[in-house]
Amino acid sequence: MCHALLQNPNFFHILLQIDIELAAETRATKCHYCGGTLHCANYPRKPRCCLEEARINFESRFSFCCNQCRKRKTSVSVRFLGRRVYLGLAVVLMSAGRSPSTSDVAQLSETLDVPARTIQRWRQWWIEQFPLTPLWQAACARFMPPIDLTLLPTSLIERFLGSSDESMRRILVFLSPLTVGHSVTLNEGC
Numbered sequence: 066m067c068h069a070l071l072q073n074p075n076f077f078h079i080l081l082q083i084d085i086e087l088a089a090e091t092r093a094t095k096c097h098y099c100g101g102t103l104h105c106a107n108y109p110r111k112p113r114c115c116l117e118e119a120r121i122n123f124e125s126r127f128s129f130c131c132n133q134c135r136k137r138k139t140s141v142s143v144r145f146l147g148r149r150v151y152l153g154l155a156v157v158l159m160s161a162g163r164s165p166s167t168s169d170v171a172q173l174s175e176t177l178d179v180p181a182r183t184i185q186r187w188r189q190w191w192i193e194q195f196p197l198t199p200l201w202q203a204a205c206a207r208f209m210p211p212i213d214l215t216l217l218p219t220s221l222i223e224r225f226l227g228s229s230d231e232s233m234r235r236i237l238v239f240l241s242p243l244t245v246g247h248s249v250t251l252n253e254g255c
């Protein structure tokens with residue numbers, strides 16, 4: 066795991082490219098409800114923990130609207146974790162670490178202006194709510210030996226091998242089903 070990814074413009078660019086591909090796949094499908102065609106109707110976002118130079122590419126979430134019944138279909142995302150204001154990358158990386166007082170996390174939370182209580186809530190979400198999600202219920206058996214749920218998300222991150230950017234890319238893709246629907250509803254306050 067590498068917190069430097071939070072300050073790596075190239076990694077932000079990679080995440081955008083993945084989201085563009087995921088959005089293209091979503092758009093190529095028809096409306097679930099009536100078979101109508103999906104048109105672009107992105108959601109504006111005000112992302113936190115976003116690199117300044119990448120911000121312009123992180124100010125909208127790819128979403129679509131049916132041209133017949135007007136129902137929405139939002140693409141899964143590696144940039145945004147549900148309706149959270151913080152980027153998914155931050156929610157994963159800054160929750161990780163064996164101890165809440167890990168010094169690099171403490172320093173980053175100051176640099177990136179993330180309150181300690183917000184990180185604490187993320188950690189609680191990982192341990193208390195993430196294991197209950199349909200994603201985890203369906204996927205947990207794939208991890209052998211079983212993941213230690215008391216050490217999430219670190220224990221999960223460790224199973225995604227490869228260079229730090231490669232493993233983080235893969236974990237964000239793995240988590241992307243959580244980014245639609247109501248799997249992530251935690252109120253983060255401010």
Ligand SMILES: [Zn+2]
Binds near residue numbers: 098100101133135
């Ligand atoms: Zn429709």
